[in-house]
Amino acid sequence: MKRSPLANAILWFVLIMGTAAFIFPLWWMAVVSLETPQRAEAAITGSAGIALFPPSPQLANYADAVRETGSVPWMGFVDALANSIVVTVLVVLGTVLSSSAVGYAFARLRFRGRNPLFLVMLGTMMLPGQVTMIPLFLLFRQFGWIDTIMPLVVPAFFGNAFFIFMYRQFIAQIPESLVEAARVDGLGHAAIWWRIILPLCRPVTAICAVFTFIGTWNDFLGPLIYLHSDESTTLAVALNGFKNQYGGLEDVHLLMALSVLTMIPCIVLFIAAQKTFVEGLARGAVKG
Amino acid sequence: MANVTLTKVGKVYEGEHGSSFRAVDAVDLAINDGEFCVLVGPSGCGKSTTLRMIAGLEEISEGDLAIDGARVNDVPAKDRDIAFVFQNYALYPHLTVAENIAFGLETRRAHRSALVAALTGAGAARSEETSAIRARVAEVSKTLGLDALLSRFPRELSGGQRQRVAVGRAIARDPKVFLFDEPLSNLDARLRIETRTELRMLHRRLKATIVYVTHDQEEAMTLADRLVVMHQGKVQQNASAQECYERPANRFVAGFIGTPPMNIVDGRLENGAFTAKGASVAIATHIPAQACALGFRPDRVRLTAAGTTGAIPATIAAVERLGDRTDLALDSAWGRLIARLDADLAANAREGDAVGVTLDAAHAHFFKPGECGARI
Numbered sequence A: 001m002k003r004s005p006l007a008n009a010i011l012w013f014v015l016i017m018g019t020a021a022f023i024f025p026l027w028w029m030a031v032v033s034l035e036t037p038q039r040a041e042a043a044i045t046g047s048a049g050i051a052l053f054p055p056s057p058q059l060a061n062y063a064d065a066v067r068e069t070g071s072v073p074w075m076g077f078v079d080a081l082a083n084s085i086v087v088t089v090l091v092v093l094g095t096v097l098s099s100s101a102v103g104y105a106f107a108r109l110r111f112r113g114r115n116p117l118f119l120v121m122l123g124t125m126m127l128p129g130q131v132t133m134i135p136l137f138l139l140f141r142q143f144g145w146i147d148t149i150m151p152l153v154v155p156a157f158f159g160n161a162f163f164i165f166m167y168r169q170f171i172a173q174i175p176e177s178l179v180e181a182a183r184v185d186g187l188g189h190a191a192i193w194w195r196i197i198l199p200l201c202r203p204v205t206a207i208c209a210v211f212t213f214i215g216t217w218n219d220f221l222g223p224l225i226y227l228h229s230d231e232s233t234t235l236a237v238a239l240n241g242f243k244n245q246y247g248g249l250e251d252v253h254l255l256m257a258l259s260v261l262t263m264i265p266c267i268v269l270f271i272a273a274q275k276t277f278v279e280g281l282a283r284g285a286v287k288g
Numbered sequence B: 001m002a003n004v005t006l007t008k009v010g011k012v013y014e015g016e017h018g019s020s021f022r023a024v025d026a027v028d029l030a031i032n033d034g035e036f037c038v039l040v041g042p043s044g045c046g047k048s049t050t051l052r053m054i055a056g057l058e059e060i061s062e063g064d065l066a067i068d069g070a071r072v073n074d075v076p077a078k079d080r081d082i083a084f085v086f087q088n089y090a091l092y093p094h095l096t097v098a099e100n101i102a103f104g105l106e107t108r109r110a111h112r113s114a115l116v117a118a119l120t121g122a123g124a125a126r127s128e129e130t131s132a133i134r135a136r137v138a139e140v141s142k143t144l145g146l147d148a149l150l151s152r153f154p155r156e157l158s159g160g161q162r163q164r165v166a167v168g169r170a171i172a173r174d175p176k177v178f179l180f181d182e183p184l185s186n187l188d189a190r191l192r193i194e195t196r197t198e199l200r201m202l203h204r205r206l207k208a209t210i211v212y213v214t215h216d217q218e219e220a221m222t223l224a225d226r227l228v229v230m231h232q233g234k235v236q237q238n239a240s241a242q243e244c245y246e247r248p249a250n251r252f253v254a255g256f257i258g259t260p261p262m263n264i265v266d267g268r269l270e271n272g273a274f275t276a277k278g279a280s281v282a283i284a285t286h287i288p289a290q291a292c293a294l295g296f297r298p299d300r301v302r303l304t305a306a307g308t309t310g311a312i313p314a315t316i317a318a319v320e321r322l323g324d325r326t327d328l329a330l331d332s333a334w335g336r337l338i339a340r341l342d343a344d345l346a347a348n349a350r351e352g353d354a355v356g357v358t359l360d361a362a363h364a365h366f367f368k369p370g371e372c373g374a375r376i
Helices: A005-033 A037-045 A060-068 A075-108 A114-126 A129-142 A150-158 A161-172 A176-184 A189-200 A202-217 A221-226 A235-242 A252-287 B047-055 B097-108 B114-119 B123-143 B159-172 B189-206 B217-223 B241-246 B251-256
Strands: B004-014 B020-031 B036-040 B062-067 B082-085 B177-181 B209-214 B226-231 B234-239 B263-270 B273-276 B279-282 B290-296 B301-305 B312-321 B325-332 B335-342 B354-359 B365-367
Touching (some): A005 A037, A005 A060, A005 A252, A037 A252, A060 A075, A060 A252, A075 A150, A075 A161, A075 A189, A075 A202, A075 A235, A114 A161, A129 A150, A150 A221, A176 A189, A189 A202, A202 A252, A235 A252, B020 B226, B020 B234, B047 B082, B047 B209, B114 B123, B159 B189, B189 B217, B226 B241, B251 B263, B251 B365, B263 B335, B279 B312, B301 B335, B325 B354
Parallel strands (some): B036 B209, B082 B177, B177 B209
Antiparallel strands (some): B004 B020, B226 B234, B263 B273, B273 B279, B325 B335
16 A cells, blocks of 8 residues: 655654654663763753753763672773673573473373463462562561672573463464474474574564563663672672762762663664564564 | 383363363274374374373373383383474474574483583583584484475475475384374375375384374375274274275274275165165175175276166266266266266266166175164
8 A cells, every 4th residue: 555645754753753752861861971070960960951962072981880790990980791601591481492392292192181281370470579579578587698790690580471382372373293392303392492492482582582682681670689699699789889878969070880781682683583573573563 | 112001091081060072082002113104084083182192292181002012101202212303393493404404312312411521521522412413413314305404494384395494304213113194185286195105105214103194085095004983982993094994893984995985875785686766786695684784895886777677776866077087977876976087087087977886796895774883
């Protein structure tokens, strides 16, 4: 169908305005990260507007931000970055492996109580995180896991209700005869999951991995609750160090510089996974 | 290769609220080494369930299954040394043709992991294994004409090619028994007939024991050394295709085997004549007087001029000319009958013509009353 020029113009206008609204905070962050401390603070407090492009970009802000992270120059940043990477990689691995395995079981194994169990599992999605926060903290303290990455990583290996649901729906569409062929070919359930099901679930795995990566990388509350020492914290929490305890804004330009750096892996990952990702979303949309 | 024996094998599905459904009922079957056995019947007759029980994909509720004399009821599918060809082929979509064919061999090799083999000093043994698998895949793909397709993925193949790969995957492992579950039903008519012939030739060459399920009686008759006709979970007849056609064991088999189907009329046999719906035909037979059904194949129907004494009066309702022969649908006192004549004999047949129907006593079949009434 061919649109009239007017309809096209309206469409473009709406899309551009929408994009601008979404881009604005990012652009604002990038601009502030390049400003001098005085101009950055003025922009935050609203006492002066900000330029579309900073008149004298302070690239040194980025080096300063990296150096000033944590309490030890340079190493504070390296620690936080390493912690973020370790936690995120483990959580992504754990979520993909456990969710797909449980999804396979719910979709393909026949066992007593399967449907009630599935409902219970879905029910856990209705439970707000705030409700379980304190009991979980007490439990992990009993385990002696405070100030270790265990409370952040271990639960991921026990599945995520939403992703289990997604995997189950996807696996249920895979023909039963493929599983049967694999059984005749000599595979047990674990091998069928690993060698047949998981490779076929690529689109779901891409979604699960990207969402989990972004969620974990940006997670603030979890590391804040469980990781107390400077050396064990993650980037998302380390960012907060630039705001002093009185809410002072003198380092806001550094905060923004580090925020930009922290965002880069998420953006790169999203772009890299986008194709598989869209394929998965579309497939879910068509086949339901 | 091996023989397969089913003794009183049954399958009962337990439904909710204590109801149960008997899909397969006391099936006795002895399939000899190297035999091409075809299970045929209408949908829901239990033929696929029987096949799946032989494969180990479905649990056996009752009775015993033996492969080569050893009871295998509780042996998992992977340890029964069988190969299964699925109706939808069930090729692994993420693997190439070569990988699909090699899959069953890969899972059974002694040294699965290259790393472990290298660490335990079995590297040489493993590479020997790998080249043996490669050679086997090459051999199988040559047999089936798949050489040029080895690096393709299943989605890049036509239906017929996929079907070949599925067969290739089955023969690569050289199993004791091949099980086919309606493997041709997703192919178009012409390809189906070609592939049917190829399967028959493949069986000659492999001398394999094959159990084959189909609902198509023509496919069943052309392929089978032994034809097992099933209905309502029970074996109705277990004999050669020719025997099933010439001496059907009961009324169900008579009606199921043969196209067009046998004409069957309920009536009474008495004093050397069969009478149904007020019309009777003289038939010389030694069978004692009783209520029964008379069956006769369309190609045994003789047409005479209208009004001939001793013939059933009928009118031609439809003429179907098939080239070498012509099928006539007749409206008679006995209801709708089908007659198959040589084309030249029927050259003058016109719809609406009045004729007389007689039949050949030597080719008449008598069955006890009822849907599965036994042959008399």
